[in-house]
Amino acid sequence: MIYSLIQPDDSWILWAFLAGWAGISIYLEQKYEWASKVSGAIIALVGAMLLANLNIIPTDSPVYDTVWAYVVPLAIPLLLFQTNILKIWNESGRLLVIFLISSIGTVIGAIVGFFLLKDFIPDLYKVVGMMTGSYIGGSVNLAGLSARFETPGDLLSSTVVADNLMMALYFLILMVIPTLAFFRKRYHAPYQEMIEKSADKDEKNLAASYWKRKEISLKDIGLAVGSAFTLVAVSFKLAELFDSLIPSGENANFAYHALNGFLGDKYLMLTTVTLITVTLFSRFFENIKGAQEIGTYLIYIFFVVIGVPASLPVILQNAPLLFVLVFIMVALNMIISFIFGKLFKFNLEEIVLASNANIGGPTTAAAMAISKGWTKLVAPILIIGTLGYVIGNYIGAAIGYWFGLY
Structure with a gap:
């Protein structure tokens, strides 16, 4: 374990850093034009990455696990209170198609990476199988597929560091891509354009204009946070119940496994329950002020955590070739996505x-949509990204078994 100035069990200091740096990132984004162009999310992520690589904060801690387990689930319902379910299904259809195209890019990257590196990395078929599932459905699949392939612990840990x-x-x-002139000239960006048009003409800082001061009361805070906790509790308990009732694993057939993937997944259940509740009680939720602001702040804490595990010294010491593998897979995912995205x-x-959503899963994709202000795409990408758990699991297993023949 690499030494760090702040120890993994220094919980209050780490929470102070996570919450404080998220707040500073938001302040810089709204105070300075350069920070607005870079975005507070990148500032949050890069700041954490630098401190982790300078060994000031640890790369692993129970505090970070708490963010994944509690902060992210609470943010999701808060950001869906103003959601129109009819519009969601229209957007989800388009996102599903491009999501599947991106998945093809991951598979092509897996094939290319395996045949280029199979003579240099032992048990590479296990890694490629895991990472194919991970780069279609997110890191949740990596854990499941590593158990399926019985990946050695040292190989698994090195792969996780390279992946992070x-x-x-x-x-x-x-x-950064949505801000670059090269991409803006070649691709239509209606959501970004809508945000830019909605900003005050006299306001140079887009973030400050978008997140203007709004009227909010103690009642709003109480209803927003209380509703979010309730929705998470009900959804997660329902998912646990379905997960225990519906067979899954190697002994279950495809129908049961798929059904368990849909009904037993906590995030998909949370999104579904929230959307149904918000639709049935739309007037109640629409009148709650400040939910989007609270949820977005929680997502900024999540962005700080994303940057923490990216340890460059560990990569250089243990996993340079594994980093080459994941680079090939991600690069081809991106190339295929943008080529066919332009074509269609x-x-x-x-x-x-x-x-x-392919590379990081639904939570990171939703976090990006939130930080960019593309609020209408938050629920659709959560739904589509969560479906990637099931798709990625099967494709990753198939790729791993296929390459195992070599």
Whole structure:
């Protein structure tokens, strides 16, 4: 374990850093034009990455696990309170198509990476199988497929470190792409254009204009946070119940496994329950002020955590070739996504979020949509990204078994 100035069990200091740096990132984004162009999410991620690589904060801690387990689930319902379910299904259809195209890019990257590196990395078929599932449905699949292939612990840990660094770097790239003139000239970006048009003409800082001061009461805070906790509790308990009732694993047939993947997945259940509740009690939720602001702040904490595990020294010491593998897979995912996205006239935001959902999963894609202000795409990418858990599991297993023959 690499020494760090702040120890993994220094919980209050780490929470102070996560919450404080998220707040500073938001302040810089709204105070300075350069920070607004870079975005607070990138500032949050890069700041954490630098401190982790300078060994000031640890790359692993129970505090970070708490963010994944509690902060992210609470943010999701808060950001769906103003959601129109009819519009969601229209957007989800388009996102599903580009998501599947991005998945093909992952598979092509897996094939290319395996045949280029199979003579240099022992048990590479296990890694490629795991990473194919991970880069279609997110890191949740990596854990399941590593158990399926019985991947050795040292190989698994090195792969995770390479994956963390690659994801952090790729998210930075995806965050910057919508601001680059090269992409804006070649792809239609209606959501980004809508945000830019809605900003005050006299306001140079887009973030400050978008997140203007709004009227909010103690009642709003109480109803927003209380409703979010209730929705998460009910959804997660329902998912646990279905997961225990519906067979899954190697002994279950395809129908049961797929059904368990849909009903037993906590995030998909949370999104579904929230959307149904918000639709049935739309007037109640629409009158709650400040939910989007609270949810977005929680997502900024999540962005800080994403940057933490990207340890460059560990990569250089243990996993340089594994980093080459994940780079090939991510690069081909991106290339295929943007080539066919252009060919089939997808919006820039849809391409970016679909690729993000492939590589990082629904939570990172939703976090990006939130940080960019593409609020109408938050629920659709959560739904599509969560379906990637099931798709990625099967494709990753098939790829691993196929390459195992070599």
